[in-house]
Amino acid sequence: AQKVTQAQTEISVVEKEDVTLDCVYETRDTTYYLFWYKQPPSGELVFLIRRNSFDEQNEISGRYSWNFQKSTSSFNFTITASQVVDSAVYFCALSEFSFSNRGSTLGRLYFGRGTQLTVWP
Amino acid sequence: GAGVSQSPSNKVTEKGKDVELRCDPISGHTALYWYRQRLGQGLEFLIYFQGNSAPDKSGLPSDRFSAERTGESVSTLTIQRTQQEDSAVYLCASSLRPTAMNTEAFFGQGTRLTVV
Numbered sequence: 001a002q003k004v005t006q007a008q009t010e011i012s013v014v015e016k017e018d019v020t021l022d023c024v025y026e027t028r029d030t031t032y033y034l035f036w037y038k039q040p041p042s043g044e045l046v047f048l049i050r051r052n053s054f055d056e057q058n059e060i061s062g063r064y065s066w067n068f069q070k071s072t073s074s075f076n077f078t079i080t081a082s083q084v085v086d087s088a089v090y091f092c093a094l095s096e097f098s099f100s101n102r103g104s105t106l107g108r109l110y111f112g113r114g115t116q117l118t119v120w121p
Numbered sequence: 122g123a124g125v126s127q128s129p130s131n132k133v134t135e136k137g138k139d140v141e142l143r144c145d146p147i148s149g150h151t152a153l154y155w156y157r158q159r160l161g162q163g164l165e166f167l168i169y170f171q172g173n174s175a176p177d178k179s180g181l182p183s184d185r186f187s188a189e190r191t192g193e194s195v196s197t198l199t200i201q202r203t204q205q206e207d208s209a210v211y212l213c214a215s216s217l218r219p220t221a222m223n224t225e226a227f228f229g230q231g232t233r234l235t236v237v
Contacts, residue, residue, distance in 0.1 A: 035225060042230070043210065043231055044228060044229070045212070045214075045228035046228075047225045047227065050225045091163065107154065107177075107226075108154075108166050109156075109164075109214075111164040112163060
């Protein structure tokens with residue numbers, strides 16, 4: 001089963017519209033971390049936000065906001081007043097607090113399949 | 122450099138040949154990751170290094186794939202006897218600590234591998 005589900009494959013909006021990208025995750029751990037990354041056409045993933053499982057406060061950064069709800073295992077991302085430059089693939093990711101059998105802290109990021117956001121002028 | 126650097130940026134190879142992909146992580150980052158991204162797909166985990174050891178190799182798709190890291194710095198991903206299904210963008214990332222310790226990973230621009 002996928003640990004991170006991004007049900008929206010593609011979203012198209014017109015500039016200045018608000019848009020929400022959904023992310024649902026699955027984990028048995030009580031300690032985990034959630035991330036959002038942006039992948040513009042250039043291909044390089046750009047880190048947007050990190051959230052730990054003990055902090056359910058919503059966060060706002062400029063036009064970006066994130067809604068973390070443990071009750072529904074969701075970590076949704078909203079862009080307010082979207083702009084053409086927001087066009088990109090957005091990935092949600094999960095990192096669990098796990099160890100190898102030798103005690104090394106593991107650091108795998110589980111990514112969703114991504115949501116292609118297109119903002120039209 | 123300031124970011125994660127990968128080389129080459131593009132590689133075209135003939136089926137059956139071996140290829141080596143290089144990753145220079147951010148200086149001081151102990152954790153290093155390799156991911157693969159096929160066209161239109163999400164990121165597929167390959168291997169994770171902590172220092173020079175690889176506690177998690179579970180994502181390597183076959184024994185044709187191997188990776189090493191030396192000096193807690195540069196890492197090389199080697200694909201032997203390449204197949205067409207190996208065509209993808211191979212992304213490297215590094216982080217100060219494992220991402221399970223509340224730190225983000227920074228990604229390189231990737232190596233686009235095309236097997237013809």
